[in-house]
Amino acid sequence: MLSMNFKQRVITDLQAHVALSEEQIASLIERPKNAKLGDYAFPVFALAKIEHKNPVVIARDLAEKLSDPAFSQIQAVGPYVNFLIAHDCLVSETLHEVLTQQTAYGTQHIGSGNVPIDMSSPNIAKPMSMGHLRSTMIGNAIANILTKVGYTPIKINYLGDWGTQFGKLIYAYKTWGDEEAVKRDPINTLVKYYVEFHQKAEQDPSLDAQGRAWFKKLESGDKEALYLWRWFRDASLKEFKRIYGELDVHFDSITGESDFNDKMTPIISQLEDKHLLKTSQGAKIVDLGEDQNPALIQKSDGASLYITRDLAAAIYRKQKYDFVMSLYVVGNEQGEHFTQLKAVLKLMGYDWSDQIHHIPFGLITSGGKKLSTRKGNIIMLDKVLKDAVSLAHEQIAVKNPDLENADQVAHDVGVGAVVFHDLKNERLDNFDFDLKEVVRFEGDTGPYVQYTNARAQSILRKAKKPIELTSLALTDDAAFSVAKDLAEFPEIIKKSAERFEPSVIAKFALNLAKKFNKYYAKVKILSDDDQLNARLALVSATSLVLTESLRLLGVHAPQRM
């Protein structure tokens, strides 16, 4: 019985002849860039150092000693020993594995325990932007990936529903707002007031004081302030839920900063008991040492701040979930907030502060400029999604006019394009928003992967026969390169889980799709010969892994498109 893991076989083969530990060998083995050279390579430079011999000679001698039926060739090329996997062997084993495990393929155990993920967290009375999409979809993907490797993620939407901004908004509404307009289109109207407030505040700085005063009232339970705040909050939430529906993202917990309002006093007295608070310019701070800015805990007027509420929330989460990790999918520009949060928690004596991880992501700009709600410079997620879906509709009308449930498919493809675009690059990369780029359907895009899967599904429909799990061997290069990618899937999941990096999976899916499309173009799959079953197995396994990859990213995989 051949092992599924060819790399492990290389290690075992080498161990018998080489004076290095298993770990050392494992870390030296690499994948040659040029697939013709081999599937695994062992560079012998490390041995050359120990044995003081010419690496080329060492490689040659070593290659002669090795033999293993799983490899069609073990050959020395310069200072490398190259292992070429027997094509039929890898293809049949991989297909067998994937088709046996089905969607469980790639599932593994890396860890376990609760992992709250702070994600999305839009601010009420403001429209969701492309930045919220990042937080939402990266968090959602990380949750899916962590589940696949054994953890229990808890998706928390921690609404920005508290803070001076609501004082400003209440003031703006009371001063020049119109009830009917707010009722008609709550978010857009409210955000308009908010933008106007900041415009006017530039002329008349006394407005800021008014805003702060109203927030102070809100925090001390003023009836009118609370009434307006609740109204704004409920209206916003309704709109957010609609968008989460479009994205098919669901939360385990929706809380807001306001829920921690009553925990502010305990936090501050706790800090006081531990003698961590200092008064500086009338405000209360925690001194974090010379090389760090102090954390501002309480404003001079006594009102709370972002970090105060986050401290309370962090402690609450530890108590409630007893987490093994606590993640915050929040923009990179808030990095300092999280270093402060962790530092304060540590000073408070909570050693679990090390379990808190900020998962930062890059900034989205527009025309090279930072987006700012205050300045009215925003890209509304809702509009981007609508544009994407209607473009998908146009594509369908051209490419596949007879498609059934075109509405559903247009939705899956349009939203899929936007989401995939957001996830395919490394989290930390900044990008300038370009609608044309975001809703592209060709090239390295989500729809390309979806299309590839739809093609595979189409073949399986036409084949009209069940796939047998015997005689799955294929030898041609195109099939082999598809199978090699399929075999890599578990490692890809592991890598993306360890790095909290969905883009690893997105890139994998693109590569697999590319290889499959090559195969598709080169090989007539549905010809009736003795390898038909094996080819269909390859198609089925590919579709399975593509669908699973997209699922992990939070993207739907339509059967036809």
Add this chain to the structure above:
RNA sequence: GGCCCUGUAGCUCAGCAGGAUAGAGCGACUGUCUCCUAAACAGUAGGUCAUCAGUUCGAUUCUGAUCAGGGUCACCA
């Protein structure tokens, strides 16, 4: 100025727990639908991997400086 991110093809980005000729996509140019969905495939063109040092047998990958871009630095979140 301090701290954090980033600098690879015209554009958007891969690669990088050091290794064999640096890869995609877009854009440009050329081909391929009587053949399983051409949202695809094949090909051409395009690079002193920001610069300079250091560590090493070997650096796009590690370290340090420099330059450039972005973020952030007390009453916003």
